[in-house]
Amino acid sequence: MSSYRIQGATGEWEVVIGLEVHAQVTSQSKLFSGAATAFGAEPNTQVSLVDAAMPGMLPVPNRECIRQAVRTGMAINAQINKWSRFDRKNYFYADLPQGYQISQLYHPLVGEGTIEVILDEKDPEGSTKTIGIERIHVEQDAGKLMHDQHPTMSYVDLNRSGVALMEIVSRPDMRSPAEAGAYLAKLRQILRYVGSCDGNMDQGSMRADVNVSVRRPGEPFGTRTETKNVNSVRFVMAVVESEARRQVGVIEDGGQVVQETRLYDPDKNETRSMRSKEDAHDYRYFPDPDLLPLELDDAFLEECKASLPELPDAKRHRYKTALGLSPYDAAQLTLEVETFQQFEEMLDAVVKASGKAERDLAKRVANWLLSERAGVLKGIDLGAAHPKNTVAANVALIVAANDGVISGSKAKEIFAAYLTSDIDLAAEIEANKQTSDTGAIEAAIARILADNADKVAEFKAGKEALFGFFVGQTMKAMQGKANPQVVNELLRKALA
Amino acid sequence: MSSDLTELGVAAIRDGVAKGEFTAVEVAEAFNANVAAAAALNAFIVTTPEQALEAAKANDAKRAAGQPLGKMGGVPIGMKDLFATKGVQTTAASHILEGFTPQYESTVSQKLWDAGAGMLGKLNLDQFAMGSSNETSYFGNVISPWRRNDGGNAALAPGGSSGGSSAAVAARLAPAATGTDTGGSIRQPAAFVGISGIKPTYGRCSRWGIVAFASSLDQAGPMARDVRDCAIMLEAMAGFDPKDATSLNLPVPEWEAGLNGDLRGKKVGIPREYRMDGMDADVAASWDRGIEWLKDAGAEIVDVSLPHTKYALPAYYIIAPAEASSNLARYDGVRYGLRDLPDGAGLQDMYAATRAAGFGAEVKRRILIGTYVLSAGFYDAYYTQAQKVRTLIAQDFKNAFTQCDVILAPTAPTAAFGLGEKSDDPLSMYLNDVFAVPASLAGLPAMSVPAGLNREGLPLGLQIVGKAFDEQGVLNAGLAIEARAQFSAKPEKWW
Numbered sequence: 003m004s005s006y007r008i009q010g011a012t013g014e015w016e017v018v019i020g021l022e023v024h025a026q027v028t029s030q031s032k033l034f035s036g037a038a039t040a041f042g043a044e045p046n047t048q049v050s051l052v053d054a055a056m057p058g059m060l061p062v063p064n065r066e067c068i069r070q071a072v073r074t075g076m077a078i079n080a081q082i083n084k085w086s087r088f089d090r091k092n093y094f095y096a097d098l099p100q101g102y103q104i105s106q107l108y109h110p111l112v113g114e115g116t117i118e119v120i121l122d123e124k125d126p127e128g129s130t131k132t133i134g135i136e137r138i139h140v141e142q143d144a145g146k147l148m149h150d151q152h153p154t155m156s157y158v159d160l161n162r163s164g165v166a167l168m169e170i171v172s173r174p175d176m177r178s179p180a181e182a183g184a185y186l187a188k189l190r191q192i193l194r195y196v197g198s199c200d201g202n203m204d205q206g207s208m209r210a211d212v213n214v215s216v217r218r219p220g221e222p223f224g225t226r227t228e229t230k231n232v233n234s235v236r237f238v239m240a241v242v243e244s245e246a247r248r249q250v251g252v253i254e255d256g257g258q259v260v261q262e263t264r265l266y267d268p269d270k271n272e273t274r275s276m277r278s279k280e281d282a283h284d285y286r287y288f289p290d291p292d293l294l295p296l297e298l299d300d301a302f303l304e305e306c307k308a309s310l311p312e313l314p315d316a317k318r319h320r321y322k323t324a325l326g327l328s329p330y331d332a333a334q335l336t337l338e339v340e341t342f343q344q345f346e347e348m349l350d351a352v353v354k355a356s357g358k359a360e361r362d363l364a365k366r367v368a369n370w371l372l373s374e375r376a377g378v379l380k381g382i383d384l385g386a387a388h389p390k391n392t393v394a395a396n397v398a399l400i401v402a403a404n405d406g407v408i409s410g411s412k413a414k415e416i417f418a419a420y421l422t423s424d425i426d427l428a429a430e431i432e433a434n435k436q437t438s439d440t441g442a443i444e445a446a447i448a449r450i451l452a453d454n455a456d457k458v459a460e461f462k463a464g465k466e467a468l469f470g471f472f473v474g475q476t477m478k479a480m481q482g483k484a485n486p487q488v489v490n491e492l493l494r495k496a497l498a
Numbered sequence: 499m500s501s502d503l504t505e506l507g508v509a510a511i512r513d514g515v516a517k518g519e520f521t522a523v524e525v526a527e528a529f530n531a532n533v534a535a536a537a538a539l540n541a542f543i544v545t546t547p548e549q550a551l552e553a554a555k556a557n558d559a560k561r562a563a564g565q566p567l568g569k570m571g572g573v574p575i576g577m578k579d580l581f582a583t584k585g586v587q588t589t590a591a592s593h594i595l596e597g598f599t600p601q602y603e604s605t606v607s608q609k610l611w612d613a614g615a616g617m618l619g620k621l622n623l624d625q626f627a628m629g630s631s632n633e634t635s636y637f638g639n640v641i642s643p644w645r646r647n648d649g650g651n652a653a654l655a656p657g658g659s660s661g662g663s664s665a666a667v668a669a670r671l672a673p674a675a676t677g678t679d680t681g682g683s684i685r686q687p688a689a690f691v692g693i694s695g696i697k698p699t700y701g702r703c704s705r706w707g708i709v710a711f712a713s714s715l716d717q718a719g720p721m722a723r724d725v726r727d728c729a730i731m732l733e734a735m736a737g738f739d740p741k742d743a744t745s746l747n748l749p750v751p752e753w754e755a756g757l758n759g760d761l762r763g764k765k766v767g768i769p770r771e772y773r774m775d776g777m778d779a780d781v782a783a784s785w786d787r788g789i790e791w792l793k794d795a796g797a798e799i800v801d802v803s804l805p806h807t808k809y810a811l812p813a814y815y816i817i818a819p820a821e822a823s824s825n826l827a828r829y830d831g832v833r834y835g836l837r838d839l840p841d842g843a844g845l846q847d848m849y850a851a852t853r854a855a856g857f858g859a860e861v862k863r864r865i866l867i868g869t870y871v872l873s874a875g876f877y878d879a880y881y882t883q884a885q886k887v888r889t890l891i892a893q894d895f896k897n898a899f900t901q902c903d904v905i906l907a908p909t910a911p912t913a914a915f916g917l918g919e920k921s922d923d924p925l926s927m928y929l930n931d932v933f934a935v936p937a938s939l940a941g942l943p944a945m946s947v948p949a950g951l952n953r954e955g956l957p958l959g960l961q962i963v964g965k966a967f968d969e970q971g972v973l974n975a976g977l978a979i980e981a982r983a984q985f986s987a988k989p990e991k992w993w
Contacts, residue, residue, distance in 0.1 A: 051602060055828040057595065058582045058604060058707040062743045092824050092872070094849055101827020156845075158832065286872035288881055291713035291821050292705075293743050 004131075006178030008216065010250045016219045017246040018226075019182045020174035021238070022211040023189060024167045025074075025199040026143065027067045033142050033166035034061030034104065041205050045148070045159035053164040055099035060292050063088075067166035068296065070198035071111050071140045072306045074168060077196045077313055078135055080115025082303060086139075087295045092286040096158050097145035105141035105169075107287045111296065112138035117192065118315065119184040126318070126333035133185050134173030143167050168199065174213065174223065179239035186210060186235050191314050194339045209233045212266075214245040215259070224249070225259040229266050229273050241266050245273050317342060325349075325364035334372055344393070345371055351397040356404060366404045370396070374410060378418045390421050402431045409436050412482055438485045440492060446479040447472075447489075447496050461497060469493070503528040504670040508573050508727035509754075511673055515557060515572030522554035522561075522572030526616060529574050533618055533671045538993035541656075541666040543579050543637050544587050545619035550574040553616025560614075568614030569734045576666045576675035579620035580627055581607045581718075582707040586617075590709040591625045591635035594829045594836045594856025604707025605739045606676065606718045613734035618672050621662030625858045626826065627683055627711040630930045632661030633921045634860040642691060642914055643669035643989035647955030651992075654914040654956070657687025663721045664691040668989055674722035674731050678708060680715045681814050682910075682934025685946035688721055689909035689959025692948040692987060694976065695721040696728045699966050700941030701746035703732075704739030710825040712818040713744070715938050725947060725976040729753040732969065748967065756970045759977040762796030766975065767902030771807040772933060774911075780952035781908045788906055788949055788960040788979055795978035802898040802905065806890045810936040813891070815928060816871050816884035817939070822861075823868025829856060863924065892940040899965050904975045907933050909946040909959035933961060943969045947976040948985035957987065 007014040032039060035052035052059045075082050087109040090102040115135040122128045145163035147156045170189065176182045190208060193199040200207050210233075215226035227249070229241045249259045264273040312320070314336050321332035335345050349367045353360055375396065379385045395417070403413040408431055416430050437443070450472060451458050461468040476489050503525050506514065515522045530547040557572040582588045582600040589595040603611075611617070625634040632640040632655060642656040642665055656665040660677035664687035667675050677684035679697035688695030696719045703718040710716060720731035733753055739745040768789060773782070789799055831837035831852030838851035857865070871880035898905060910930055920927040937944035943966070946959035960979055964972035 054833055056582075056600070056602070056834070057588065057590070057598070057709045057828070058600075058705070060706050060742050062741060090824050092827060094827065094830060094846075096830075096832050096845055099828060099833060101830060102824050284874045286824070286869065286874075286877075288820060288824070288872050288877070292710075 004177035004181060006180070007219070008246050008250050010254050012254050014219060015216045015246070015250045016177060017242060018174050018215045018217060018223055019176035019242055020213040020226075021172045021176070021182060021186060022213070023170040023172075023186065024209050024211075025170060025193055025201075026207040027070045027140070027166035027168055028198055028200055029064060029066045029070065029166060031064055031066075032164040033064055033067050033140065035164050037164065039165050041202075041207075043161055045157070045161060047161065049160040049163065053099065053160055055101070061104060061290070063293065063296065064166065067140060068111065068298075069302070069306055070196075071138060071168050072298065072303065073196050073310055074170075074193060074198040075112030075115060075138050076307055076310055077192050078115035078117055080135060080138065081113035082298070083109065083111055083113055084298045084303070085109065085295055086111045088290045088293045089287045090290045093283045095144070096156065097147050097163070099145070099160060099163060103142050103144065104290055104293070106139035108289070109295075110137040110139035117185060117188055119181065119188045120333070121180060121184055123184070123333070124330075126329045131175075131181060133175045133181075136171045136173055138168050138170045141167050141169060174215075174226075179242040182212070182242050183235045183239040186238050188314070190235075191337065195311055195313055197311070203233045203235075206233065210238055212238055212241045212245070214242055214249070216246050216249045216253070224253075225261050227259065227262055227264050227273070229264045230276065232266050237266060237268055240268070240271055241273060244271055248273065321364070324361070326361050327364055327368055331365075331368045331372060335368060341371070347393050348396055348400065351393060352400050352404070355397060355401045363404065367400055370400050370403075370413075374414050375417065378414050378421070382418065382421050388421050395420060395427055398427055398431065406438075406485055406487075407431065407436065408434050409482065409486055412436065415482075434483060436483045436485045437480065438488045440488065443476065443480065443484050443489060443492050444496075446476055446484075447492055450475045450479060451496060458497065469497075472497070504532050504673075506673060507723040508570065508674050508730050511573045512567070512569070512571055512730070515561065516567055518561070522557040522616075523551060525572060526550040526554035526574045529618055529672055532669070533666075536669055536671050536993050538641065539643060539665050539669055539671070540638050540640050541622055541662040541669070541671060542576070542619040543589060543591065543622050543662070546586060546617050547619075549586075550616040550618045553611065553614070557614050568612065569730055570610055571614030573614065573673060574616045574618045575610065575731075576618050576621045576663055576672040577607055578623055578660055578663050578676045578678060580623060580678050580709045581676060582709070583607055583617065583620065586620060588620070588709070589636070590627070591623045591637055592829075592856065592858065592861070593636045594852070595709070596636070596836065598835050600707075602707060605704035605741065606708065606735045609737065610676070610731075610734050615734070621660075621666055621675055623662055624659035624683075625861050626709065626822070627659040627678055627680055627716075628822070628860050628864055629658040630682070630686060630927050631655035631915070631917065631920065632658045633917060634658075634858050636858055639917055640665045641917065643991075643993065644691060644914060644956055645989070645992065653917045655690065655917055657690035657910075657914065659683040660687045660695075660721060664688055664693060664695075667691070667693045667721055667723065669991075669993070670988075674720055674727055676718060676735070677721045678711075678716055678718050679934075679938065680711050680717075681818060681938045682931040684719045684721060685934050685944060685959065685961055686910045686930060688946040689948075689961075690914040690957065691989075692957030692959075692985060693721060693723055694725055694728050694945065694947045694980070695719060696732060696945035696969065696972065696976075697938070697943065698732060698736060698969050699746065699943045701744050702736045702943075702969070704737070704742040704745050706739055706741040712821040713825060714821060715818060725945075725973055725980050726754060726757060728945065728976075729757055729973050746967075751970060753970055753973055756974075757977055758974050759981050760796055761792060761975065761978050764797045764904070764971070764975070765800050765902040766792045766797045767800050767802035767898050767905040769802050769804045769807065769898065769905055769907060771804050772907045778912050780913070781911060781958060784949045784952075784958045784960065785906070785908050791979050791982035792906060792975065794982060797975075797978070800902050802901055804891070804894040804898055804936065806887060806894050807936055809887045810891055810939055811928060811932055813884040813887035814931070814935040814939060815867070816880050817888065819864040819868035820872050820881055821868070823865045823872065826857070826861070826865060829853065831856075860924070888939045891936055895936070895940045895942060895963070903965070903968075904971050905963040906975070907961050907963070909933060909961040913952045913954065913956035913958055937961075937963045942966055943972045945972050945976050947979050947983070949979060949983050950985060951987055957985075
């Protein structure tokens with residue numbers, strides 16, 4: 003149970019949230035036409051006769067779009083409806099060439115499913131909550147109006163017209179901004195794993211309509227508002243918070259929340275009314291007579307199932323159990339598709355190069371990826387996108403450090419130098435080979451202890467913290483090439 | 499010579515050109531001449547004599563080169579102006595699409611050109627195929643070449659919506675023409691002018707590139723002098739089209755080769771519900787003659803019942819307008835066709851002005867009806883109910899076809915009526931489709947063949963409805979009637 007409450011003047015309020023997420027289906031062509039779907043093309047260059055609704059043009063369903071929606075449904079353990087149907091949603095607007103959007107009202111492709119969210123990202127072992135999904139249906143996107151091209155006219159770009167969207171409708175199961183944010187982030191993660199949507203919220207590939215209402219804890223649902231087209235996790239959380247506060251204010255001032263559609267203004271961090279229920283369109287939904295009902299056979303469903311990748315929860319679990327990673331590392335590594343792909347690719351290569359077992363190397367690779375290399379990349383132009391940030395280079399450094407050829411800190415140094423200059427990586431590793439030559443190290447230690455007799459005395463008197471100082475001095479004397487473990491052992495011996 | 503050639507139908511032209519009895523160019527020139535001389539009929543919105551000639555030359559060249567000609571080799575035809583024709587204005591007889599020239603060719607017309615046909619022009623029709631008399635065309639009504647034998651000159655309706663097609667074929671302006679049938683738009687006009695026309699099973703002909711009226715009902719089909727010509731032309735028009743999701747993925751039968759008027763062993767159903775009180779005596783007599791002809795052809799006559807017939811017309815006038823109201827939403831002045839943008843107008847004003855100016859009264863009436871029956875609170879009472887009726891009507895036919903192979907009925911309750919006689923009374927106009935609409939709702943193949951003249955000297959048609967996919971059975975029964983009706987009447991030229 004969420005303990006999130008809005009503190010009003012008259013007491014505590016609970017917020018109830020449901021999300022309708024529009025996710026653009028990853029496909030080469032549109033839902034009912036062969037036109038391309040690439041983002042950012044010149045206006046009206048990806049428009050077929052069907053998308054422009056020329057007379058006599060007919061929609062033909064794109065199998066790949068249906069497949070992606072079915073796979074998405076399977077990934078949230080949803081019921082897949084083997085019989086579904088497309089309906090027309092009728093309204094006039096300049097970005098809607100047909101005068102109707104082909105959608106699915108009465109018989110959606112995907113029925114009830116669930117998503118489990120972790121409420122605190124930093125505490126992956128902490129409490130989780132299951133959010134219900136009511137349905138996923140597929141529908142056409144509309145075009146885009148351009149208001150800045152002409153002093154008195156608006157122009158229309160139909161590139162997006164007819165692009166396939168999945169509308170993923172949650173139950174009103176969320177009770178705090180954090181839950182809404184966690185739900186959206188998890189949904190995005192699943193879509194990206196499945197490959198059914200690229201999840202690029204800044205390009206509009208994914209956007210949420212946020213339904214918010216407030217009530218006294220335990221009472222029936224209040225009247226909800228719907229804030230349209232919110233395009234980031236952070237904004238969704240902000241909408242929930244600001245809209246819930248606004249509603250509490252309205253009610254406590256003796257007013258009533260009006261069921262309406264609202265827009266979010268990120269600059270002012272507030273929502274404002276777009277249209278009320280009274281202005282709502284009568285969409286005159288009816289089955290699209292140009293299309294037969296969609297009937298899926300078992301072979302198709304089996305292919306969809308078989309093509310599903312390992313999903314986030316399963317992967318995170320495996321990283322903990324089979325690879326022995328910490329819950330935190332497992333969560334971090336599985337957050338983004340690119341991260342786990344790199345991790346698995348590197349781990350694979352390191353296993354091959356060193357001949358050791360995955361389980362013995364996973365922690366090493368994870369540390370490199372999440373902290374050591376991350377630190378290096380932070381200070382580098384282009385960051386992770388640097389062309390020399392290749393798997394091979396990473397693997398060479400991980401293997402060298404893991405085998406004790408170079409120290410971990412040396413690996414970071416070399417990597418930074420490698421990215422910013424044209425040194426030869428293999429030669430640099432060779433040149434920085436750390437030594438386990440006890441004679442040389444012992445000689446260095448002896449010199450340091452002699453030079454720092456006062457500190458030796460302090461250490462022996464109980465100032466344990468000075469051990470680090472001696473390690474540092476020894477490493478410095480060895481130009482960073484001494485094996486730290488050997489240094490530790492020899493120092494302990496010398497100071498005993 | 500030319501007056502002789504225009505007396506020929508599809509098969510005769512095809513065979514004559516193939517054998518070298520005359521050239522395709524001679525044929526095209528003859529029909530072009532008739533078209534040019536028949537402006538008074540207003541059958542064409544646009545004529546394309548050069549396209550007819552070009553196709554003819556190509557056929558003659560092919561023949562000269564010893565290559566085989568297509569199914570429609572050397573046959574010039576009229577194209578209902580509901581089919582998109584690349585580079586030739588396509589209007590659906592509306593003002594809103596006046597001047598619209600598609601960059602694409604409809605699947606059906608392309609198939610006809612591929613089969614060797616040539617285009618004489620784009621034929622007039624009821625606006626957006628909505629009408630039964632051709633009086634709703636923005637380009638003026640087509641006038642039937644037929645006149646009553648009372649010595650008067652009353653202008654008669656050629657039927658609708660394919661009235662340009664029916665008039666052109668009957669007046670020998672074309673040996674054949676395309677039609678489309680949503681609720682009788684091929685069969686009723688064919689009956690009104692004494693020609694044959696078949697609406698195939700829903701899905702046989704691709705709807706891609708045909709301006710949509712009611713998607714779940716619209717079907718293209720041929721209109722021609724006789725049954726054989728219909729069979730030939732339908733073969734050229736039909737076939738699976740991946741661009742139409744409702745297209746039937748079935749091979750096209752060789753209907754011409756399968757023609758056989760011997761009906762021994764076949765059963766013909768006579769639906770008792772079609773025999774209505776106060777039925778026109780000539781129509782009833784014609785139906786009775788038809789029964790005798792089919793008996794004579796060897797068929798057994800059985801009484802069948804289609805109990806939900808009386809609900810067909812009301813259901814049709816809910817479903818068809820509902821689909822039309824949505825299908826016609828795309829004509830909004832934004833991308834093509836008419837745009838009426840009053841000074842200082844916004845988007846909504848532009849929509850209103852454009853559609854008010856661009857659509858005729860009947861089209862507006864149907865958009866309003868369709869919008870109403872789909873609106874919140876009325877949807878279940880009208881649209882859902884009508885769909886249930888549609889299912890029951892299809893079931894009626896299914897049951898009847900357990901007892902018979904085809905069904906025989908009149909095509910229309912009356913012969914052609916005078917222009918203006920019904921145009922102020924939409925209900926009486928809608929009633930003219932009463933026998934045609936059930937087969938449309940059930941998606942079944944149905945054809946009209948000429949069965950004789952009424953006492954006014956006007957043609958009457960008989961309708962044969964078949965099982966789904968059994969166009970052959972329909973054509974064969976039509977052939978049996980044709981052989982016995984010996985219909986040879988033609989309108990006396992007055993234009």
